[in-house]
Amino acid sequence: MPREIDRRAARTRKALHHALLTLMLQKGYEALSVQDIIDEADVGRSTFYAHYTGKEDLLRSGFQMLREELREAQSTAREKAGVPHDDPLGFSATMFEHAARYADHYRTMIGGRGGAVTENEIRLILSEVVRQELSSTLQDDAIPRDFVVQFIVGAFLTALNWWFERKPGLPPSTVDAMFKSLVLDGLSSFSGGRRSGDHPTTNRGAHRSNLKDRG
Amino acid sequence: MPREIDRRAARTRKALHHALLTLMLQKGYEALSVQDIIDEADVGRSTFYAHYTGKEDLLRSGFQMLREELREAQSTAREKAGVPHDDPLGFSATMFEHAARYADHYRTMIGGRGGAVTENEIRLILSEVVRQELSSTLQDDAIPRDFVVQFIVGAFLTALNWWFERKPGLPPSTVDAMFKSLVLDGLSSFSGGRRSGDHPTTNRGAHRSNLKDRG
DNA sequence: AAGATTCCGGACAGAGGGTGCATTATCATA
DNA sequence: TATGATAATGCACCCTCTGTCCGGAATCTT
Numbered sequence: 001m002p003r004e005i006d007r008r009a010a011r012t013r014k015a016l017h018h019a020l021l022t023l024m025l026q027k028g029y030e031a032l033s034v035q036d037i038i039d040e041a042d043v044g045r046s047t048f049y050a051h052y053t054g055k056e057d058l059l060r061s062g063f064q065m066l067r068e069e070l071r072e073a074q075s076t077a078r079e080k081a082g083v084p085h086d087d088p089l090g091f092s093a094t095m096f097e098h099a100a101r102y103a104d105h106y107r108t109m110i111g112g113r114g115g116a117v118t119e120n121e122i123r124l125i126l127s128e129v130v131r132q133e134l135s136s137t138l139q140d141d142a143i144p145r146d147f148v149v150q151f152i153v154g155a156f157l158t159a160l161n162w163w164f165e166r167k168p169g170l171p172p173s174t175v176d177a178m179f180k181s182l183v184l185d186g187l188s189s190f191s192g193g194r195r196s197g198d199h200p201t202t203n204r205g206a207h208r209s210n211l212k213d214r215g
Numbered sequence: 216m217p218r219e220i221d222r223r224a225a226r227t228r229k230a231l232h233h234a235l236l237t238l239m240l241q242k243g244y245e246a247l248s249v250q251d252i253i254d255e256a257d258v259g260r261s262t263f264y265a266h267y268t269g270k271e272d273l274l275r276s277g278f279q280m281l282r283e284e285l286r287e288a289q290s291t292a293r294e295k296a297g298v299p300h301d302d303p304l305g306f307s308a309t310m311f312e313h314a315a316r317y318a319d320h321y322r323t324m325i326g327g328r329g330g331a332v333t334e335n336e337i338r339l340i341l342s343e344v345v346r347q348e349l350s351s352t353l354q355d356d357a358i359p360r361d362f363v364v365q366f367i368v369g370a371f372l373t374a375l376n377w378w379f380e381r382k383p384g385l386p387p388s389t390v391d392a393m394f395k396s397l398v399l400d401g402l403s404s405f406s407g408g409r410r411s412g413d414h415p416t417t418n419r420g421a422h423r424s425n426l427k428d429r430g
Numbered sequence: 431a432a433g434a435t436t437c438c439g440g441a442c443a444g445a446g447g448g449t450g451c452a453t454t455a456t457c458a459t460a
Numbered sequence: 461t462a463t464g465a466t467a468a469t470g471c472a473c474c475c476t477c478t479g480t481c482c483g484g485a486a487t488c489t490t
Contacts, residue, residue, distance in 0.1 A: 006436070006437075006487075006488085007487080008436080008437055008438080008486075008487070009436085009437070012437080012438085030331065033476085033477060033478085034477075034478070034479090035476080035477060035478085043438080043439090044437095044438050044439035044440075045438095045439070045440080045441095045478090045479085045480090046437095046438075046439070046440090046479090046480070046481080046482095047437070047438055047439070049478095049479065049480075050436095050437070050438085053479095054478090054479090088402055112331055112335055115331060116245070116327055116330060116331050116334075119331075120327055142396075143393045143396065143397065144377075144381070144382070146377065146381055147373075147374070147377050147381075147393060147397075148397070148402070150373045150376070150377050151370055151373050151374075151397050152402075153373075154369045154370060154372070154373035155366055155369060155370065157369070158362075158365045158366050158368075158369040159362070159366075161365070162359075162361065162362050162365050166359070166361055166362075167359070178358045178359075178362060181357075181358065182358065182362075182363070182366050182401065183401055183402060184401045184402050184403055185400070185401045185403055186397065186398055186399045186400045186401035186403070186404075187303060187363070187367075187398060187399050188399055188400055188401070189401075222456080223455075223456070223467080223468055223469085224467085224468070227468080227469090248445090248446060248447085249446075249447070249448090250445085250446060250447085258469085258470090259468095259469055259470040259471075260447090260448085260449095260469095260470070260471080261448090261449075261450085261451095261468095261469070261470065261471085262468070262469055262470070264447090264448065264449075265467095265468070265469080266468095268448095269447085269448085
């Protein structure tokens with residue numbers, strides 16, 4: 001009996017995903033209709049609804065694959081990095097570089113043109129990553145864990161969006177440095193009088209030079 | 216000649232805005248159709264299109280009024296507060312209390328049910344406020360001004376959303392304290408070993424006790 | 431090679447979006 | 461207060477999109 005997916009079905013889904021991505025790069029997600037997608041993919045109407053319940057389902061299906069991919073990339077990156085238990089933002093450098101490679105796609109997904117579903121899905125994926133990074137570093141529960149996770153994810157998306165919209169030419173390492181500076185030290189690091197910036201208990205003063213080693 | 220808006224038009228627009236707000240509280244923005252709005256407002260179809268180009272235009276029009284209102288509230292709150300030039304987050308306390316008063320509306324606008332347009336509009340309004348607060352406090356340009364503004368706005372919206380979704384019972388002062396702690400000091404304030412928390416150059420260690428004076 | 435299964439695509443009804451035109455209410459003026 | 465001018469209103473129309481159904485075709489198993 002055929003356990004694997006039918007080749008026709010696989011071909012159709014692939015075509016639909018490709019069409020969705022292509023059209024999202026052109027028109028964004030919200031402005032997209034199922035008609036456009038099946039027209040671009042050259043697929044029949046009921047074929048689409050046989051596979052997905054709508055364009056939102058198709059989008060989520062795509063993110064499902066991305067989720068697996070990212071999870072794997074994170075775990076391998078973790079094994080590579082020597083000090084995973086001391087840096088609550090270990091994910092950011094990898095993510096910024098990944099974003100630089102697939103700038104068009106990231107820009108589409110995040111810059112508002114991706115729609116609420118896309119942004120929410122990305123937030124969920126990032127939340128998982130950050131929660132795992134955070135579980136081994138933070139002990140203080142003065143601020144609820146969830147709040148901190150959402151704070152970091154929001155700051156990361158903000159950085160990413162600002163990068164694409166305002167300074168696309170900047171290297172990922174620079175954006176990563178700014179992101180880490182704000183998230184780790186907040187506004188205190190450069191609001192009026194500035195402190196020297198050395199902290200004996202943590203190594204957060206070293207993220208600027210760390211980036212040069214990786215890049 | 217009639218310089219003021221016709222009473223009929225005013226009545227219609229008021230009814231439409233009210234209907235939009237009512238229906239958004241029930242079904243959210245995306246799920247809303249123009250048909251629903253004009254049905255709720257008891258207005259004819261072309262009447263709607265005579266005033267607005269679509270439901271997005273109606274939404275923006277509503278935010279325009281909110282923008283004016285907020286701008287005014289901010290300026291008066293500034294005159295009241297004695298030390299406007301030393302606190303880059305002076306807006307937050309007022310906003311959190313305002314959000315607590317109109318919790319249902321804020322929840323609708325921000326919690327994803329408001330749609331991308333709503334969130335973007337809110338971001339724009341908040342950006343103006345934060346930019347103005349920031350212009351008198353920050354001097355260092357190690358990180359671009361826009362980036363910092365977006366960072367603060369994003370963190371504020373994150374805090375607001377987390378508050379509504381996870382801990383609706385918390386008083387605004389507590390959420391404000393957590394928000395300020397993260398934005399001003401970042402994760403450093405409670406990642407593993409914690410410092411004493413006094414800074415001679417700024418007064419950012421005092422926001423917890425400040426809130427009790429205001430509340 | 432042939433039956434069974436699954437997929438594909440054109441057709442159909444239902445709903446919502448945006449526009450034009452005749453009717454009606456409101457405003458300014460004598 | 462009456463009247464012409466102006467502006468808002470509501471109904472009807474056409475178009476596009478959505479979601480579903482059924483006949484035809486391709487694929488898999490034996």
